[in-house]
Amino acid sequence: MKGNSVFKRCYNHCLDRLAQMAPGAGLPSESELAQRLEVSRTTVRAVLAALAERGIVRAAAGRREVLRLPAAADYFPDPQTMSAVASVERRFMDWILQGDFRAGQLLNTAELARQFGTSTTTIREHLAQFQHLGLLERRPNSAWLFKGVTTEFATEIYDVREMFELRATRSFIELPADSGPWQELDAIEADHHALLANMDTDYPRFPRLDERFHHMIHASAQNRFILDFYDTVSTLFHYTYRWNKTDEKQRNTTALLEHLDYIEALRSRDPRAIDARCRKHLRTSRATLLRSIAVGPFRIDAISSPGAQS
Amino acid sequence: MKGNSVFKRCYNHCLDRLAQMAPGAGLPSESELAQRLEVSRTTVRAVLAALAERGIVRAAAGRREVLRLPAAADYFPDPQTMSAVASVERRFMDWILQGDFRAGQLLNTAELARQFGTSTTTIREHLAQFQHLGLLERRPNSAWLFKGVTTEFATEIYDVREMFELRATRSFIELPADSGPWQELDAIEADHHALLANMDTDYPRFPRLDERFHHMIHASAQNRFILDFYDTVSTLFHYTYRWNKTDEKQRNTTALLEHLDYIEALRSRDPRAIDARCRKHLRTSRATLLRSIAVGPFRIDAISSPGAQS
DNA sequence: AACCTGTTTTTAATGTAAAAAAGACAGAGG
DNA sequence: CCTCTGTCTTTTTTACATTAAAAACAGGTT
Structure with missing residues (x-):
């Protein structure tokens, strides 16, 4: 049991x-x-x-x-070796990102439990998680509504993420240069250079480094809501990374270079420069997510309307 | 069953x-x-x-x-007539706000189920909710940790809330003057004047009006994360209102007047003025929450450190 | 006493079952 | 043909049972 x-x-x-x-x-x-x-x-x-x-x-x-x-x-x-919960999370994410669900579709727990080989209890627990990710909506005494990984979704996530990350950088630059986070930044920067030197073979290591960098920034805000938000969406990113492999090496190289610019700005402790570099990186990152969405089957229409990114 | x-x-x-x-x-x-x-x-x-x-x-x-x-x-x-879930939410909130739980305390589901007269399933579902409110932390395969309604908690909530609400006002003032939200604002303002005229008897009606006003503002951001956050913390406010009755009429009057200033700033569509009035109101609101916390038994120490509000 | 291991007790994770509510189907009447 | 109601089917909600894992207990050895 x-x-x-x-x-x-x-x-x-x-x-x-x-x-x-x-x-x-x-x-x-x-x-x-x-x-x-x-x-x-x-x-x-x-x-x-x-x-x-x-x-x-x-x-x-x-x-x-x-x-x-x-x-x-x-x-x-x-x-x-994965707990039932983690297993469901992964399979559910794969389903979503592969387009097995369509926006507006109603989900029922019994069906999902059958598909994923677990009980309804486990499914329910996870549907609640995805509700907080903004992907599902709960209809009391009725089915769950899948709201879809749409351009609006990506835009809303990144709007909040930008607010949070910029705020976090403000806390970060207030910290003394010899504090833990700044030492961690040194280590992270070194890892960036190391990865860049062996990009041809090591580029799959980028996502983990990316996660580590942004997590550290968000953590320095000392705000549970900011950090929880990042951790939640970061699992989403984890799955999109896993699934969208086109141009991977090129994309990762670009992101690494943007990180280095961003880190340089952090060292300058100049809010203007930080805002500019951070925003630039997040714009690129958002575009990557949007492209992942667009590539998925049944999703081509999701980016068809010009100017939707604005 | x-x-x-x-x-x-x-x-x-x-x-x-x-x-x-x-x-x-x-x-x-x-x-x-x-x-x-x-x-x-x-x-x-x-x-x-x-x-x-x-x-x-x-x-x-x-x-x-x-x-x-x-x-x-x-x-x-x-x-x-309350669903089991709503009933647990209320009782749990009352427990927390009355200081029956102390920060750092471990909770176990069976005990809570017994106390609240429901099953562990229902309890678990609700503990997950409170986790997102930032009040609980889940220890896998172990108990839940109550993190306490502390000054840090209030500060973190209000930091995020300020970011979100200011952002929402930006979207709001972009809307055409004859759009739904602006008409709703007219109605809300009228209700403020009406309530103010009968404050002696009607002051308990304020919380609902407050909720309606801020919800409308947040909704105009068209961002599910912003709105979800507001709706979540707003239930917390709902319970603190219910419980902290000291100076209620005076506090509500102050808040009403601040709302009217805030609304006036919104009509001017001047970002500077809006920021100032919004921040002022949120500062007052935060102070109210902090005082509610301080009044609770076992919580006096929570505000003992001077300057913690900064 | 400090530590290590065998045993027992609690508790969280998770499947299952039963009741309540929602939804689908079908015949009847206007 | 549409609507209204009686019946049947599905699905969610929620209590409960069972197992894995954690925690507490206790005797034994150094």
Whole structure:
């Protein structure tokens, strides 16, 4: 009745650690493992029992040791390590971005539960999430309305995002130059240069770096609503990145360069320059999102009206 | 297994209508009633059956007529007409505002379900709502953390609200003077004068008018995130209004006058003047919220640090 | 005492079931 | 042909049950 994804994820995580140990080596205590893997000792015990069962460790009394190194076949397949909730989120996003749903369509929970192989409870919980993303509308005692990933949606998101990010930069430049966020900025900038130097092979690493940069900026506003908003839309971006692969390397290169300009402006602490660079980057980013939307099937009409971006 | 609050609310609503009819008069068709009462015909039928059972209407074939006028005893008691969800929201808010919870406290669903007399399912659904209000934080596979109605909370809310409301006024003054929102503004202003003239008796009507005014402003931004944010925090305000009654008449009078200044600025369509008046009003409003917080038990410390309002 | 592990108790995640409300269908009457 | 009502079907809401995971407890070893 409850998935054991925590167990499976922990098991795999454990195998990763064992792979770096020599056979015959002793294992840390249960409590220590629990702390490192960020799960309860109960889960650790279950994992250790499973490892013993598979002959990877031996559960000798008082002392546990590695019997053999784990092979690829020992791992649980990746999809199973996702919690039911995360799994639904991903599949739902894929559906939306692939155009399986159309704007104005009514969704019913039983149907979705069947499609996604979970219960209505889990579906409901997630529909509520998407409601806050502005993609769904709840009709009490009735079905859910899919409002569509339209140009209006993108425009509304970016309007708010621009307000929030500009506000966050104001807080950021107030911070002392030796504070944590500024050190983080140094590290982020270095990573930008490193990525740029190996762009041909490493460009898929950009989204994570992008997320890290903007998250840091938003976090410095010290405002839960600003940060929550960013985190929410950032999962949306995550899925659009995953799905729209056209021109990826070129787009990422452009964004990296814009980030560097933006960072330079932040160092100048000149609000005017910051506003200009930040706005420029967000305009590009918004255009990317709009293009992702336009590329999707059934969506060509969504950008047909000229000037809709204004 | 499912409460019948829709039925009860509809039943009461129906009695209100019958009270304005003469005995012996005929009733509209089921479909028509359903449309007017905004429920399904199924519910209307159930209500009509119950009314017949109680001898208030007669279900003669082909024609239905009023037998007697409803009395106060015929109504379902008000609390029962609230959906379980709305009921939990209210009780939870009361708990929070009365200081039954303290910042940093862990909540567990089973306990709350017991306290509120519902199931864990309903509780969970509502905890998720409050998470978006920024009052709770979810610890996966663990309890929920109550973050407290603190001065930081009020500051963060009002920072965002100010950004949003100012942005909304920009959209508002772009609208043509004969558009719906401007006509609504005329009506709202008239209601302000009317309320001001009968302040001694009517001051409790202010919160609803306040809600209507700010909602209209926010709506003209045509941005779902801005409007959703306002609607969410506005329920919070609703409960603080309900609970903090000190100086109520005085506070409402001040707010009304500030609204009128604000409206005057809107008519001038001068951004500078609008910013000044809007900010002034929001500062007052924030101070009111902060005072509500401070008055609550266990909360005195929340405003003890001078300059926290800055 | 501090720590480690075996056991027991709580609690959150999530599937299932039943009732209420919505919606679809169909015959009857104007 | 349209509307109105009686019947049947779907779907949402909500309580409850069950399992995974966490937390508390307790005895044992150094």
